Amino acid sequence: MSGPAARLELRGIGKRYANGVLANDAIDLRIARGEIHALIGENGAGKSTLVKMLYGLEQPTAGTLLLDGRAARLDTPADAIAAGIGLVPQHVQLVPSFSVARNVVLGAEPSRWGWLRQGAAVRAVEALERRFGLAADPMALASTLSLGGQQRVEILKALYRGADLLLLDEPGAVLSPHEAASLYGALRALADAGMSVLLITHKIADVLEVADRYTVLRAGRLVGGGRSREASAAGLAAQIVGRPLPPAARPEPAARGAVLLRARGLVHASGSAECLDGVDLDVAAGEILGIAGVEGNGQGLLARTLAVLHGAALVPEDRLHDGVAPTLSIAENAIASTYRRAPLSRHGWLRRAAIDAAARAMIADYRVAAAGPGQPIGALSGGNMQKIVLARALATQPRVLVACQPTRGVDIGAARFLRERLLALRDGGAAIVLVSADLDEILELSDRIVVMFRGRIVGHFRGHEQDAPSLGAYMTGAQRQKDAAACIDSPFAPFAPNSPEAA
């Protein structure tokens, strides 16, 4: 390579774990100063292992790592921090009861004789914010911030420790489109200021829209890379999955049947910011009602309310919290909604053979990559875990299903599989409510779409014909349809934005 030494360069980096698993094999990677580099691949492709090695949590078993052209060893995270590497974890780890400023300086507090110098902390944070254009009130409590805001604080934290090479682990996975756009804007500003960014992602859009260059991993190996400008979505998808991925079939609207789920005037005022303020909706057999909106505008509450009051089967939003029991086996997780029925149990006794068979069938049907039904479900990747969650919800053959973020954090192949299952369920005559922060998913699957804003339905749209920008205006509250509701005979908002009816 010619030109100035790269900020970070990997030459033939490999990692073989003690148990023999080869997680990374001969990885070459080069990130220049001022570059945003996307590292893309499916779950289990070896992205996390690579990041762990860059942050000193794991040590490579082969190859060399160069920082500014000099070979370096990163034995601990402290070494990585000293070398100017900062990690923004996938799940933000802030102290909720601390202010932004105290979170940023945590562990490296400006102090005098053991006393925290609050003023100095605030000034340091404000200086960082000015320099890099990351807006956050230093005195605000971390618990009051949105997820996007918390992520900005994590970035500030890394910058405060002097990082000029930021590793971001799936930052977009938990953000609304709006928040993600603002995060990526901030990253671009950082890059323009000379920082290097390694963006770990499994979204193709991130590569095309955010990154300068990209590297594709598959099964621990480097399978592609180059300039983002020269990449195409189809080509990337083929590299990631390892075979050309046929374009997703545009699902045909199914024949709509009788209304299976009817809710009128749902109101829920809880202590938290999320509320429901008079929601009317119907879902008929054979249709998917998509619910779009910036997170925290009542969609989650609506989903829980429908599940509790109307007995709908639920695919919960946060699978690690209430979607699975991570320490229990796949089989024990798979039977959670059916264990009281024959043949899984009789007279209060579990029947092991039947449970084992049911779990094996589920693993086979949903193509779950697992060692067997006895494996703890927490050991599975997010996508495989989600397959079990969905399989369990469908095992009860629900007439009404509420699916929240069914493909969040799931890689492309598995996500498409899960969507096909939802469509198959719809075609089988079930009524489905789909809550998703992924607008593309809403647009692809829904027969009707509503947008929620501050606990209300602010727009009702025909499915299969909207595009993301026109929904965006409704999601931010800039536009609303008068007396919008999601009943079967409710009028649809017009397609084109800024029409007089939508004022």
Next chain:
Amino acid sequence: MKRIADFLLPPESRRTVGAVCVALLAGLLLIAGVSDEPLRAWLILLTGALPELRQASDGGWHWHRLVRFGTVLEDTINLTLLGLAVAIPFRARQFALGADGQLFLGALAASVAALCWPGPAWLALPMACGAAMLAGGAWGGVTGVLKWRCGANEMVVSLMLNLVAIEFYRLAITRWLRDPGAGFPATPFFPPEAALTPLIAHTGVSWMLLAAPLMVAAVALLLGRTTLGYEIRVIGAAPAFALQAGLPVGRATVLSMALGGMLAGLAGFHIGHAVLKRLPVDLAPGLGFEGLLVALLARHQPRAILGAAFFYAWLRAGGQAMERGTDVSREIALVLQALVIVLVMAERWPWRPGRGEAS
């Protein structure tokens, strides 16, 4: 053979056995610091609890120290039942500490049954046993219902209910059940047909020796093979998930505490009917907390509890033997017990940092 070995010493508990060995070696160092004859004291600590086969002057072989070994077995039975009593609610993530109170009420109920409704052994014994389990179970259930219906913290409630139960026990013995002929407040001896006959002379070792492993098996079956046990384990592993999946969380929580209470009540029956044959007013509280330690040692795995209870009882008897036979006090044995528990509870060895995080 391997299956039996795996049952008694499951692979996941081998580290526990390692921790025990390390603690015992540390004990040797400790004893060396306070004793003039450390090795002998240490050996007595380890072997003092065991019976001894000795040749008498007439050439025949006789067992010695059987009574001492009997106390080891009695304690093992008590601690097994109490360990199970703590472990069941814990598996539902309920930190119920009410085993003491449940034991006292169980013992009291059994003695009332024995003293007030005398009958033939085949009727009197099951009745006393049932009364004990019912009383203990009900007392455990109270904690559960308060938690379920009122959201009362089970730790606080169970500790307070312990005080209530123990004081009620003392009141009942001194006021209503007292034997006027005894020199101290205690119930009369139970009629012989209502007491359990010893298997080893001069000890309280009875057929309850079989009840302990039976109960271990029953609890292992309950947790592993029944729908209720499944509910308890799911609630313990992920409470939010259990609620979301529609499991009967309240019912299973209450039942876990009631079942634990029944086992503690059974321990009360064992103490009254097999060991003491009467109930003194000064029955010492605290056994329930030793059950808690046994459950911790077994990491709340029912099948490991029998071994943990035996180890605990064995070390205690060894400590007493050491105190009698050498210049080392039995507090050393307590220190050892504490060391073992600390080492077992530690998630990983200090000299292999980071092993727990590898993914």
